[in-house]
Amino acid sequence: MLDSVQMFLQSSLPVIRVGVADILDIAILSLAIHRLLWILRKTSSGRVLRGILILMFSMWVSSAMHLTATSFLLNKLVEWGFLVLVILFQPEIRRFLERMGSSSLGQVFAASRTSPMDLESAIDQTVEAYTDMSRDKVGALMVFERQNLLDDVIKTGTALDCAVSSELLKNLFWNKAPLHDGAVIVRNGRIVGAGCMLPLSGNVNLSRDLGMRHRAGIGMSEHSDAVVVIVSEETGSISAAVGGMLKRHLAPETLKRLLHNELMSDAQEEKKPSQITLFNQLFGWGRKEGDQQ
Helix, strand or coil: CHHHHHHHHHHHCCCCCCCHHHHHHHHHHHHHHHHHHHHHHCCCHHHHHHHHHHHHHHHHHHHHCCCHHHHHHHHHHHHCHHHHHHHHCHHHHHHHHHHHHHCCHHHHHCCCCCCHHHHHHHHHHHHHHHHHHHHHCCCEEEEECCCCCCHHHHCCCEEEEEECCHHHHHHHCCCCCCCCCCEEEEECCEEEEEEECCCCCCCCCCCCCCCHHHHHHHHHHHHCCCEEEEECCCCCCEEEEECCEEECCCCHHHHHHHHHHHHHHHHHHHHCCCCCCHHHHHHCCCCCCCCCC
């Protein structure tokens, strides 16, 4: 009986031969696609890619339903699509090529990981420094990077690579220091830039008593998912900007709790094992119940 079934399958189905070269080819393409989707998820360009997929799906539907006018319009859009994609993804393409030229292949395709211990120490040192600067009315502006990469912002200042410490922050923001007017960028619990220029908020409804430091902090939180913490040079009050919203007059304990809630949850999320498919990674689906959003 088994022999008959085997002979039937061999005669009815084509024989698929998979060699070492085929396996290597699939592995390289899978790794490249996975890394590309990971990069897009770390930037706002991921939303653009979702729009492109919706456009492709619309083309398929219009073609299947024989919608002549709609298909003609969508085809014209696709004809110019390649040039538009190069323009839209120019920062990501340039960053990827720069990393390929300055590092090994393994580093290019490796995803960075946030150490909870480094992040915990960075939060404690930041709160300690902000407590002292608030008392002394020393202006300060710090940006904690999360999912959206801030490489373009870092290039506007001085690149650094050092641990976050209270004394270092107070020296950077001392009013006679050359980098005190810009922002300090923190990535994965380490300072990666100082004296950086941030985009100003375009919100015309902001209070008039907010200075340029607060407007820059709000603008940075509007353009990315970063957490921005500010010390007012005039009043010494501590503020935090998240998602375009400014929380003012924070006590040091409140600042520490806010940073823990906003940053440590992301670090814990990265430590969880993931079995999400590439398609689910792109659209953010596949989280288990109980995971923080």
